[in-house]
Amino acid sequence: MALSATSLKPAIADRRLLVVDGHSLAFRAYFALPVENFTTSDGVATNAVWGFASMLSRVILDEHPTHIAVAFDVKGGTFRNQLLPQYKGTRDAAPEDLLAQLPLIQDMLKALGVTYIEKPGFEGDDVIATLATMGEDAGFDTLVLSGDRDAFQLIDDKITVLYPGHHFKDLKHMTPEAVEAKYKVPPQRYPDLAALRGETADNIPGVPGVGDGFAAKWINQFGSLDAIIEHADEIGGKKGEALRENLDQVRLNRKVNALVRDLDLDTEVHDLVFAGPDLSAVDKLFAQLEFGPRTKQRLLKAFPGGEHTTDEPVEDAEECTIENPTIDAIASRADLDGWISEHLISTVAERTMSIGHPMPIGHAKPAEQAADADVSALDDPLQSVQGFWTLHAEGTLRHGESKPTSLTILAPDHHAAVLAPSLARECHESISGLLATRGGFCAVHGYKEQIHLLRALGITPVHPWFDTQLAGYLVESDYHPDSLDAAVAHFLDVQVQAEDGQSSAQGELLLDDTESQRDAGDLDPNLTARRAACVAALTRRLVPMMVQRHQYELMHTIELPVSEILAGMELRGAAVDRARLIDMRDRFAAEAREAQEQAWDAANKRINLQSPKQLQAVLFDDMKLRGTRKTKSGGYTTDASALQDMAIRNVNNERASMFLVSLLRFRETNKLKQIVQSLLDEVNEHDGRIHTTFEQTVAATGRLSSVAPNLQNIPNRNVAGREIRGAFVPGDGYVSLMSCDYSQVELRIMAHCSGDEALIEAFRSGADFHRYVASLVYGIPMDEITGDQRSHVKAMSYGLAYGLSTYGLAQQLKISPAEADVLKDKYFATFGKVHEYLETLVSQAREKGYTETMFGRRRYFPGLRSTNRRVRDAAERGALNAPIQGTAADIMKLAMIKADRALRDAGVRSRIILQIHDELVLEIAGGEADRVSELVSRAMEDAVRLDVPLDVSTGIGDDWQLAAH
DNA sequence: ATTATTACGTA
């Protein structure tokens, strides 16, 4: 058809509510799609789930609802069954196959972020009628997706019913006009017509011989069903007679098909806002349902967070079969050497990865000339896909004492050698040699972990050619699979070949060792080899994606070298003064207890101060204090800033301020106690050091993160907390700690990227940066800038990269929004190009679907196209921030690579032990302080050449706190 | 026994 119904619609409405009849849609889907085509390997039918998702997705794409709800019937009768025992008799005979899918559909809705509602004693139809009415009252345009014609009575100017036509997929927009055209009666009269005609689908008899036509004729003649009944005697002929005989039935029908529009649903229309799917939950469910990636892409493209795959053509995940490798028996080093020469040396060309001099790439200006950079690693990645081998070690990771359980080498000809740890250790020279000559064609999953396991086997790791974990992260930085299985399920349309030759899409079961096997440490070599085959399959899938998205160089120049450095840092750990930590913990604990007692006294109750719920009861019920902001679950927040506000407002209320102050003190000291305790829990008993794990594929912007414990959030803002840094000390053989950090990297990046002359000059001048900027913004000399002016400008500068709103700025500075607005205007008037740059970031992200750092690292932002304002605004702030935060992260990674290299070239023992985003902490050996300080700050300053200098400040001391500057 | 919510530490 030339004009679709949607193209005639006015611009997307602000508020559109979609109400879905869950059962009716599930029934329609079930009967429209052949079960045979939608069954999992265990024989579970999924046709209704698929059809439901597909239909919902289409409607969302076409109609752009801002709010969605799905209504379901609840088991057990409704008031209608009491009126009419045979009511929906035909439907209760629903096949088992379908009933089993209803919970799956509900799980899916949950994962997709769509609200569903059930109301015992009533039908989904009544819920729908109520929701539609609520929506209408709230000023929404409302759509009702239902295959039940009873819904037609709801239709008016604001409520449209989407009714599936003969083909399940084509939906008719039933507007008042459409109903009138089809049935010759207005929507309000439709139930009258249905009562006369009956409803076979619901097992409701009408007047024999009376169809739509006669029913409509009577209605138009007399006005309504009541009038018809009143004048039943005046209707002649056979049909009049039939009517008179069935008056009771008709009255009953009319009573039953009237929908209840005023149920108490315990929900507000605004609660139904469509926020978007939980992608990891969707993945999990879709894996269970055995929906492949293409299905997922199709079904998800309507959902915020799911559509980005349509921004660029996605290479078809060719239906890949993961072949079971042929496992060759290896009993000795001689066996392995023979196997290697037969299956690897002859098929894999000699090549090593030399990534000693990582190059800034993309549009960044290289810090030094590239003449000596070996980029052979980067030529023709696609060709390498043909003849590569896979190395896959498995085991448990505990830094310092990692326990490998197996090592698999998979050759390009699908022959595999699976070695037990003892044998692998025996063969370490052969394997190291293989890596040394053929590492340039080696694929792994998670190089950093592999390094730990290989080292534990005595094998010397070298940069592999490809890392599927890093690749997955670079290609889709918002998705982090937490296992190899999850990565396979996400990136591949898996078809794992089982032993008996049957193929199955259930990757999970076939890949996982059973728990008993794991416990016994007795792993099935077949499964181990199969997992190696998965790495190979992932490689084949991800290489072209990496090339297409220009992420391949990033992996080689930045991520792989960083993996190696991080592995070293994790292995080393950070030494701590355990006695000092214990002392601190006890002090913080004592102070927390004291604060707790005071709070209890003030409250006259020994409540749990760590329970927001109990706090709310005391603060807002007992003490009748006025709350500030609300939490998303409705209650007033009890966070620190709210407590402070309340303390200020209630200085005269002695009990209240006593309670508030004590509570704040309890929160603070208890938090510190917790942090110290978490550090103590992680001290390695063998070396007394804390070995954190740096996550390299978690933060979507390209930053690292730190877990078990998180050493990137050790307190630094107030004195009490900063003390904890004092417990980090140089270990045996080292004399001090050094801290080197970048000052205002993100602002410098903005200055460089925007080309704003004023901001660039502010950095080049070398003056007190914030004072200098304030002087420009306020147009007064630097020495006349007040403390307030400086701090306001400083907050503004820092807020820039977060997409700070004037409201937020006002709140932070405790000034009025109007004043904040003035500040913002003045700031952007002074630094116009910065403003321009930030807007460009967002608009380019909108066009391309992703943002890019200076070094080409991408992050996709599907939410920019969301019709939900909150989602869209959040995406815009993300798109503003990601390239800036990400570029800073890239720069620090380059600096780490340079610094690490410089330290090793210089032959010093001092080494990097921590990275905290813009800071490096080093452990300094005796007599090396000056040299190392020079080397590291040079490496950091020279990581990349910008139009502004990169300033690094360093400090040294007996502990981390004293190393601050 | 898992999942969500709240709060709070860092850059």
Place this chain on the structure above:
DNA sequence: CGTACGTAATAATG
């Protein structure tokens, strides 16, 4: 109603 993280506790689910 500021981005990016990780952790711990309570409360709410199964």
